[in-house]
Amino acid sequence: MATVETNTVTLTINGREITVPKGFSVVEAAAEAGLEIPVFCYEPRLGAGIGACRMCLCEIEGIPKLQTACTTPAADGMVVDSHSARAREGQDAVLEFLLLNHPLDCPVCDKGGECPLQDLTFRYGPGVTRMTLPKRTHDKPIPVSPLITLDRERCILCWRCTRFSEEVSGDMQLVAEHRGANSIITTFEGRPYTNEFSGNVTELCPVGALTSSPYRFLARPWEIQNIPTVCGACAIGCNTSATIREDRVTRVLSRNHPEVDEGWLCDKGRYAFGHLRSPERVTRNLIRGGRGLEAVSTTDVLDHVADRLRATVERFGPGSVAVLASGEQTNEEAHAWARLLDEALGGGVGVCGPEGGSWWSDLEPYAASISDLAGAGTIVVAGDADLGHRAPVLELWIRKAVGNGAGVFTVGPGATRLDTLRGATHVSAAPGTAHTALLEAAGGDGAPADALRGENAVLIWSGPMRSEVASVLAHVAHTSGCRVLRTPRAANEIGIAAAGLGTASPEAALELAESGTIKALVLLGADPVGDWHAGERWRNALARCFFALQVTGFQNDSSGWVTTIVPESQILEKDGTLVNLEGRVQRLRAAAKAPAGVSDGYAWAAELGSRLGVELPHDPPAAFADLAERRPAFAGLSWSGIGERAPLGERAPVGDAPAAPQVAPAAVPQTVVVGYRELMSGAAVDHTEALHFQRRRGIEIAYADAEALGVATGDRIQVTHDGHAVTGPALVQRGLRPGVVRLAARVPHVGPGAVAAVPAEAEDA
């Protein structure tokens, strides 16, 4: 049996000979061969087995005592039996022990029906308990946060949740206190678990101890349907399963795509579905008339919109209509609108999101894939804000890569979570100059330059994209050979640009509107007044337009300035495709039924098309086929070929060297304020109350500046920037560059500002 081959081992499990790579544990070897060894604590995504639960006891020839298969490396010639009488006896005894204090309250437990403990109890264990003493009880339920509930007496102390908290997300907030049988899972003195990846522990917990609060007592596994779809809350596009009961989404679970999310979700993606049934959702078509907004039927609103758009082009000529998309529209919707603009409205302007432009697409030839991070030698993250706010799950990939030996460089004003990773090197750069610092570092001969030129280097830009930044990234990628992982702001910016909508910059569109060239504005999910730069100018532009239509899920700052409002279907209600930040085309499946009165976004656009004389394909699959025919980025793709776990297309060839970047030297003011868009923002979060506790409330201030002002963490400070003042508790950051003040803001902004302590008396008044 022994071979000269050194990279594999061959062993026998339950009489089957199995060859596996060296380093596999017996549990992994068995799984590879399709043989089941019962486990609770072992979970491959948490790393090597730790032998905590003892459920995987097996008999191994030549070893007198039973061994835990999850901690025993497979070895050549090993003979394992997980079914022998002794192994069974051990497994049964362990199960009996695990149930000693377990309440066996399956009938009222949310995990019932999909619970590993329940399942294994049916197949292992004595079936009756010898425990006659009272079982241990605890207070219950314990709210670990507004999202997670702990029923402590159900816990079997497998340590999955604490290992996730410590090793995967690194937040170290969910821990075990005390020792042995007295151990309890807890946060520090009952404080809420605020990490944005917290919800993953509810999926990891193999029993009903940690469960999802919004899902509590809502459904039983036999009453639900799990619809495979993808998350649309950021551009990563984590694969999800939406649990549906009676047409409603009741929870969102991960659906492990090993190249995209490895089975992790952030809490925005997991919980923000709460907005779907918010009472504030727009569910009626509204037209502004003499007496304010009046509700009309879908047919009437379609007639009205078609009429107004036609009238705009008739009166002001072709090119007088602009579509501003938020970036969350499907490729099919974008395609429909692009065709409407081209074929019915004489060509118009399409803008995608406040960062707009096609700069992310310019980086296509250098694009990295998410899974490039897994084998990366070096990861450089540059930008002004935490990457976790822009593309959260990437942070978990980076943490894992660091565990595998990758080096990390962070370039920016500091105090991001990545700066403190083991072996991370921080290159301090004033806000707004991270790209300049990157250019300098990459062109020099220091450590960052070597690292970028080294094997498998990945560069990530964490911040709004501008043309100047894009040119620097392209230049650095071209000269050093690294790849760039793009982080567009919204779910489908790359797809929308590829579908031909949204190639103009917001600034250019605004100027056209101000100069009177654009006379009709169509807002697809976008709120330029509230969310975009120069909101006031957008407001004036909307007010002066001949026609302004808003397709939206919720009324917002722009709603008061438009003439027509149409309810928008949300991502979880749509069929279609999205392109994630790698360029992967993924399938969105309508999981929930939109509330009454809300038309499907694509169907509505197609209806509008037929009124404007453009025959659009009748449904998203047909639209995708049409898209594949017309747009090179989609060429060769087919709707049915995307599958449940979408593959990544071929990489575009790297072309000629891009033009040398022109970087204007920036004057750095004494106090510079960074306003960044935090993860827990946007309409979906605004209308999901359970998520609000995760918002960052503090204003980050550098240690030296806080000393100078005489403030400590928690003291009130006031920041003036971008024309307004914000007061909030200070969060003193030792790692932050002096002179920098950073806070969450609706409209990202970097610029001069001032900060002052707020005297306590002023606060009382």
Place this chain on the structure above:
Amino acid sequence: MDPATAETLAGAVETRPQMPAPLPPDERSAPLRDRILAAVALYPEPRSALIPALRLAQEEYGWLSTEAFEQVADATGFTPALCKSVASFYDMYRLHPAGAHEICVCTNISCALVGAGETLREFSRELGIEPGSTTADGRFTLRTVECYGGCGWGPVVSVDERYHEPFGPDRVRPLLDELRGQPG
């Protein structure tokens, strides 16, 4: 208590290395944060410094309060949760304020076999408190602990972090009398 006082306590036998006695407050030159940072610098892994860091904080405050955990967390780069998780694993960190004298009785198996239960009951009776609590005057805290590693000389009792072994119930009264006679 200084080592000399410990020596004079009835029948104190020092059979193994002792943890260094806490520094009296006036000898703690640097602020707590700096002392913790100095401890962190001694180890290749910051995590290894958690034990001494917690010890330093306990010296400072007498017990590990919310604030103490927050300070240790801030200085070591961990979270208060992780610090408390570590501290609560060990018996010699105090998660509650203790009396002027802390009496810990080992009730693990070896000591239990040679009468630790009686010693404990005697302490309980003499002090009028249950194990795990502190006398109303704040002078004595009585606790049970797991094995102190002195199993051959049980029952083992530690008084203000000094071992006394073997410690039968007959020694309870003299010890308390002596402690009561001390100032503080």
